[in-house]
Amino acid sequence: MTRRERTWLLVLPAAIWFLFFLVLPLTVVLVFSFGERGTAGGYVPAFTFEQYASLPSRLTAFKNTLILAPLGTLAALVIAYPLAYQLAVRTSPRWKTFLLVLVILPFWTSILIRSYAWIVILGGQGLPAILASFGLEDVRLIYTPTAVTIGIIYGYLPLMVFPIFVSLDRLDKRLLEASSDLGARPFATFRQVTLPLSVPGMATGCLLVFILLMGEFLIPALLGGGRVYFVGNALVDLFIQSRNWPFGSAMAVTLIAVMLVTVTLYMRLVGRLSARQDSASVM
Amino acid sequence: MQDDNHISRRKFMEELRRYQKGSVSRRHFLGVTGLGTAMAVMATAVPALRPRPAFAQGDIGNRVVLATWPNYHDPENFETFTDETGAFVQVNVFGSNEEMLARLLAGGSGWDVFVPTNYTISTYVDEDLIEPLDLSLLPNYDRSAFDARFADAGIIDGTVYAVPKNWGTTGFAVNTSYLGGTPITTWREFWDRTMTDFSRRTMVHDYQLTTIGNALKYFGYSFNSVDPAELADAERLLLDAKPHLFAIVSDIQPAMRSGDAWLSMAWTGDGKQLNTDHPEIAYLLGREGGELWSDYYAIPKDTQRRAAAYALINHLIDPAVNAREVLAHGYPTADARTNALLPPEMLNDPILYPAQELLDALEFAAAVTLTDPNRAELLARFKSA
Numbered sequence: 001m002t003r004r005e006r007t008w009l010l011v012l013p014a015a016i017w018f019l020f021f022l023v024l025p026l027t028v029v030l031v032f033s034f035g036e037r038g039t040a041g042g043y044v045p046a047f048t049f050e051q052y053a054s055l056p057s058r059l060t061a062f063k064n065t066l067i068l069a070p071l072g073t074l075a076a077l078v079i080a081y082p083l084a085y086q087l088a089v090r091t092s093p094r095w096k097t098f099l100l101v102l103v104i105l106p107f108w109t110s111i112l113i114r115s116y117a118w119i120v121i122l123g124g125q126g127l128p129a130i131l132a133s134f135g136l137e138d139v140r141l142i143y144t145p146t147a148v149t150i151g152i153i154y155g156y157l158p159l160m161v162f163p164i165f166v167s168l169d170r171l172d173k174r175l176l177e178a179s180s181d182l183g184a185r186p187f188a189t190f191r192q193v194t195l196p197l198s199v200p201g202m203a204t205g206c207l208l209v210f211i212l213l214m215g216e217f218l219i220p221a222l223l224g225g226g227r228v229y230f231v232g233n234a235l236v237d238l239f240i241q242s243r244n245w246p247f248g249s250a251m252a253v254t255l256i257a258v259m260l261v262t263v264t265l266y267m268r269l270v271g272r273l274s275a276r277q278d279s280a281s282v283m
Numbered sequence: 284m285q286d287d288n289h290i291s292r293r294k295f296m297e298e299l300r301r302y303q304k305g306s307v308s309r310r311h312f313l314g315v316t317g318l319g320t321a322m323a324v325m326a327t328a329v330p331a332l333r334p335r336p337a338f339a340q341g342d343i344g345n346r347v348v349l350a351t352w353p354n355y356h357d358p359e360n361f362e363t364f365t366d367e368t369g370a371f372v373q374v375n376v377f378g379s380n381e382e383m384l385a386r387l388l389a390g391g392s393g394w395d396v397f398v399p400t401n402y403t404i405s406t407y408v409d410e411d412l413i414e415p416l417d418l419s420l421l422p423n424y425d426r427s428a429f430d431a432r433f434a435d436a437g438i439i440d441g442t443v444y445a446v447p448k449n450w451g452t453t454g455f456a457v458n459t460s461y462l463g464g465t466p467i468t469t470w471r472e473f474w475d476r477t478m479t480d481f482s483r484r485t486m487v488h489d490y491q492l493t494t495i496g497n498a499l500k501y502f503g504y505s506f507n508s509v510d511p512a513e514l515a516d517a518e519r520l521l522l523d524a525k526p527h528l529f530a531i532v533s534d535i536q537p538a539m540r541s542g543d544a545w546l547s548m549a550w551t552g553d554g555k556q557l558n559t560d561h562p563e564i565a566y567l568l569g570r571e572g573g574e575l576w577s578d579y580y581a582i583p584k585d586t587q588r589r590a591a592a593y594a595l596i597n598h599l600i601d602p603a604v605n606a607r608e609v610l611a612h613g614y615p616t617a618d619a620r621t622n623a624l625l626p627p628e629m630l631n632d633p634i635l636y637p638a639q640e641l642l643d644a645l646e647f648a649a650a651v652t653l654t655d656p657n658r659a660e661l662l663a664r665f666k667s668a
Contacts, residue, residue: 040410040654042388057660060667124543140483142543143530225530226489229667237666240385241491242659 026256032249041243051250058251061234062258068145068230069213072152073160073206079153080160080205081198087161088168089194100165103158111155115222118154122147122223143225151219156212160205167201168194196274203270207263214259231255338369346371347591350383350397352578354552355449356599357611364598370591378533379490380653387412387583394583395592398448401436401577402492402648408439413581415442420593423601425620433577433617436647445579446600449614451551452637452645453493453574456535458545460563467546470500470569474524477546482527486547489533491662492652493548493574494521500571507649514661521665531666539564555613555634566634568641575645577617 001009036046087099106114120126122141131139141147171194179189217232231251238248347370361372375394377383380403386392388410399407407413418424424446426434437445457467461484467476477485487494496506498517508514529544538544539557549557554566580596582589598604606624609616615635616622622630630636652658 037656040388040406041384057664058667119537123537124541142538225486225532226666227525227528227531234663234667237663241379241381242656242663243381243385243388244656244659 029249029252032246033253035246035249037244037246041245043245046246051247052254054247055250055254058231058234061229061231062254064229065214065216065231066258068148068152068228069210069216072149072156072213073210075149075153076156076160076209077202077206080157081164081202083157084161084164084168084201085194088165088171103161106154107158111218112222114155115151115219118147118151118223122150142223143227145224145228147223148220148228151223152213152216155219156209159208159212163204163208164198164201167198171197199270199274203274207266210266211259211263214255214262338367341590343368343370343591343594344588345369346373347395347588347595348373348375348393349595350375350377350386350392350394352377352398354556355398355612355614357607360599360604360607363604364595367598368591368594370588370594372595381491381659384653390585392583392585393587395586395588396580396582396595398578399445399581400648401433401579402650403653404436404445404579404581405439405650406653407581408444412584413444414584414586415444416446416582417593418443420590421446421597421600423597428618428620430617430619436577437579437581445581446596447617448578448580448599449609449612449616450575450577451614451635452568452642453497453548453550453576454554454566454568456539456547456549456554456557456564456566458539458542458561458564461545468567468570470497470571470573473546473569474498474501474520477524478527481546484529484543484545485524485527486530486532486535486538486544487524487528488535488548489531489666491658492648494531494665495658495661496648496652497548497569497573498524500569500573503571506572506574506646507652509651509655509657511657514657518661518665521661522668525665525668551635552612552614555632558634559613568637568645570641570644572644572646575642575647577647 032043033051034047034049036044036048036050038044083103087096087103091099119142122128124142126141128139128141141150175193175197176189179193180186184192215232216230217236220228220230220233221236235248235251235255238244238251349372351374353376356374361374365371377386380400383397383399384403384406386394387397387407399413404413426443429447433450434447437443437447455467455473461481463480467473473485487497495514495517498520499506499508499513501520502513502516504510504513504516508517530538532538535544535547535549535553536557539547540561549566551566554564557564558566580599582592582596586592599608600618602618602620602624605616605618605621609621609625609629613635
């Protein structure tokens with residue numbers, strides 16, 4: 001067996017996987033998106049742009065998603081960074097593993113069950129009742145955009161903590177010493193050394209959270225009480241309630257296109273940002 | 284399953300080994316571990332765990348899959364079925380008829396028995412998704428025992444495609460402590476109060492049939508209307524009411540119980556269960572009308588376990604079994620033989636059996652509401668607004 005053949009053999013399982021579970025399904029979605037809905041629902045072959053023409057009726061869903069996904073990502077980043085920093089830089093190795101396990105612990109239960117728990121926590125007998133005992137009367141949380149935001153931050157926080165933790169944990173501590181030897185105060189060291197070096201971790205975390213958030217439907221459905229409508233919710237309704245598979249497919253194709261554009265722009269931005277930092281650190 | 288049958292992990296493993304070695308019976312094993320229906324899932328995953336004794340009805344296979352609605356059966360009835368036939372009942376729970384239809388349309392549902400509502404059956408027949416029932420395999424079915432009103436939708440052009448399960452109404456649950464002395468008796472009042480003193484305290488179903496239907500009743504239109512002008516009126520009302528809604532959900536019980544919501548669209552069983560635990564929550568029907576519905580047992584055309592499907596339906600419509608079902612879920616049945624076995628206070632319950640004049644105003648949903656694309660689109664616009 002030549003080296004070339006061996007390479008092909010090794011790549012084959014992955015290639016088959018991609019063909020059957022990525023390329024083919026996406027092709028089906030693309031073909032469906034030009035079809036028509038059958039009388040009882042489903043798909044009838046056709047070639048029409050009608051489905052794409054009716055996309056504006058779901059504009060609100062796209063708008064909600066495009067506002068809440070970046071906001072949720074940003075909020076998760078702001079909360080995750082100090083946590084990851086504490087874990088990676090300030091915690092003794094003995095505690096580190098234990099605390100990291102605590103971060104993963106929620107993943108041992110399904111997100112569905114954890115979101116149901118939030119229904120109880122945010123419901124009238126939960127957090128609002130506690131707030132009322134402190135004099136903050138009539139706080140409404142469950143089935144509001146706030147509840148969805150809390151659910152999103154809660155659900156996605158570990159995904160943000162880990163990449164940042166890894167980038168901070170691998171940080172060369174000698175650079176920090178060098179910085180302080182050269183007279184930089186702790187904050188200046190953080191701003192000029194630690195923060196720039198953790199950009200890759202932040203970028204990965206944000207990308208991970210953002211992509212998953214764009215397709216999120218469970219948290220808005222459970223904690224938004226049907227009043228906070230994401231693209232994911234619109235898709236679920238189109239496929240299993242109105243059984244309009246062609247329109248659902250057109251929406252899915254559009255979502256993928258929107259994602260490709262945003263993610264490309266994002267990667268460019270991140271690339272430029274780290275390039276600037278590289279040149280700044282050289283100077 | 285009883286919680287008092289708690290068993291330690293170690294004890295469980297010991298019992299499991301004993302069972303595997305054949306020193307205890309399956310029944311003993313299920314009994315001591317309290318596993319009951321949970322065993323169904325495990326057994327399908329680990330077939331070697333399951334001995335295959337002979338059963339009176341012959342071998343109908345080792346399992347049967349039932350697609351049904353939440354809180355709609357007595358789990359003990361499934362266990363007796365398993366004991367009698369050797370087939371485990373695997374239950375899939377669904378939230379809407381639309382979802383059930385979507386699954387069957389997609390193919391490969393894996394279901395053997397499902398529970399469609401009256402207005403969907405003709406569509407299943409048109410789409411060739413359910414099979415005409417062989418009544419010789421359902422000796423417990425006696426057409427004359429059923430109130431025709433709740434049995435007819437299962438019979439299309441003289442062929443029986445589905446046999447009646449339970450029936451009920453769609454009304455509203457209201458927490459009477461917040462009414463301020465002015466009762467709500469109509470759908471018009473339901474929507475008007477939603478936009479005034481019940482603002483941000485009302486819930487409507489995440490379900491086109493009932494939410495649009497009860498908005499149509501505000502104007503005195505038919506619950507089933509697909510007339511574009513009438514639907515446009517309903518849409519305007521829904522959009523006006525939306526900022527005043529607490530939620531658009533079908534699972535209404537948690538928020539009504541916690542006191543977050545005071546008023547909600549509700550089905551008989553939700554109304555009954557809420558009223559039993561919280562007497563201040565009343566279940567009422569709109570005076571203008573609304574929905575009367577009836578559920579059925581049917582068999583999908585692509586079932587892989589036909590004999591087991593018939594055996595399960597026949598078991599569940601046995602009057603004695605059915606009476607236990609009704610006592611567990613609190614939905615009325617149209618079967619006179621079953622009613623004869625039920626306690627009189629249940630048969631006189633005004634939530635289960637509303638006054639005749641209220642009942643007379645109700646309509647069965649029409650088949651067209653399921654397939655009409657405009658109603659589905661309307662609900663989507665309402666939700667995304």
